[in-house]
Amino acid sequence: MVEPHLDEVRELSKQGYNEKEMAAYYGVGERTWRGYKKKEPALAAAIVEGRRKAQSEITNALYKRATGFTEQVEELVAVRDAQNNLVRHDVKRIKKYFPPDMGAIRMWLGYRNPEKWGERVHDRQTEVEMVEEIYNQRTENDWSALETARAFEKKGIALPESLRLELAKETKESITTTDQASIRIVLPSELDRDELLEVEAAE
Numbered sequence: 607m608v609e610p611h612l613d614e615v616r617e618l619s620k621q622g623y624n625e626k627e628m629a630a631y632y633g634v635g636e637r638t639w640r641g642y643k644k645k646e647p648a649l650a651a652a653i654v655e656g657r658r659k660a661q662s663e664i665t666n667a668l669y670k671r672a673t674g675f676t677e678q679v680e681e682l683v684a685v686r687d688a689q690n691n692l693v694r695h696d697v698k699r700i701k702k703y704f705p706p707d708m709g710a711i712r713m714w715l716g717y718r719n720p721e722k723w724g725e726r727v728h729d730r731q732t733e734v735e736m737v738e739e740i741y742n743q744r745t746e747n748d749w750s751a752l753e754t755a756r757a758f759e760k761k762g763i764a765l766p767e768s769l770r771l772e773l774a775k776e777t778k779e780s781i782t783t784t785d786q787a788s789i790r791i792v793l794p795s796e797l798d799r800d801e802l803l804e805v806e807a808a809e
Contacts, residue, residue: 608642612652619656628653668717671710676703736761751776 608615611632618628629639643650683698740757743749749757751772758765765773 608646608649612648615649615652616656616659619653620660621656622660665717668710668714671704671707672714674704674706676701678702733763736763737766 615628618631623631625639626636629636632639634642643653678699679702681698681700682695685693685696687693737758740754740761740763743757744754747753751769754769755765755773758769
């Protein structure tokens with residue numbers, strides 16, 4: 607029953623059709639489609655094969671872009687006469703080298719080794735570097751806790767707990783007690799202009 611359709615099912619799966627879309631393609635409901643898959647192991651296998659083939663081809667293409675490749679391409683060549691007048695255009699096949707693509711390299715490394723090269727790890731490493739830079743600037747410029755906190759806020763980085771405590775001690779007016787067991791530290795960006803002027807004047 608399903609044998610004549612297996613190649614087509616593989617191709618649909620390779621193109622990214624999901625279960626709902628395949629069921630609609632063949633004009634049946636999702637429950638009926640799932641029933642076919644249970645009754646016909648060859649159908650379920652064809653879907654898996656199509657997905658694996660698509661993944662393999664995409665992976666190979668990504669690797670090719672990441673490492674660079676040479677490919678035969680067609681190029682239009684202008685043919686001119688002795689007076690340099692254009693006579694015609696001929697199609698010429700030439701070998702062209704495509705250098706490695708940095709976007710493909712990043713994607714490949716993130717896919718093959720996400721712990722080392724994934725975007726989230728990269729973001730965390732970048733944030734650590736920015737924190738170190740801010741503390742180095744603080745040492746060089748003798749920044750107060752408030753000035754350091756402002757630098758963190760400009761970079762969009764959450765304040766380290768140690769700096770929060772230091773800031774609370776330095777600007778006592780910015781501590782608001784909500785209950786006996788909870789203390790909220792108000793950051794510089796949360797203070798109004800007059801409060802900031804008072805803090806700066808106190809410094």
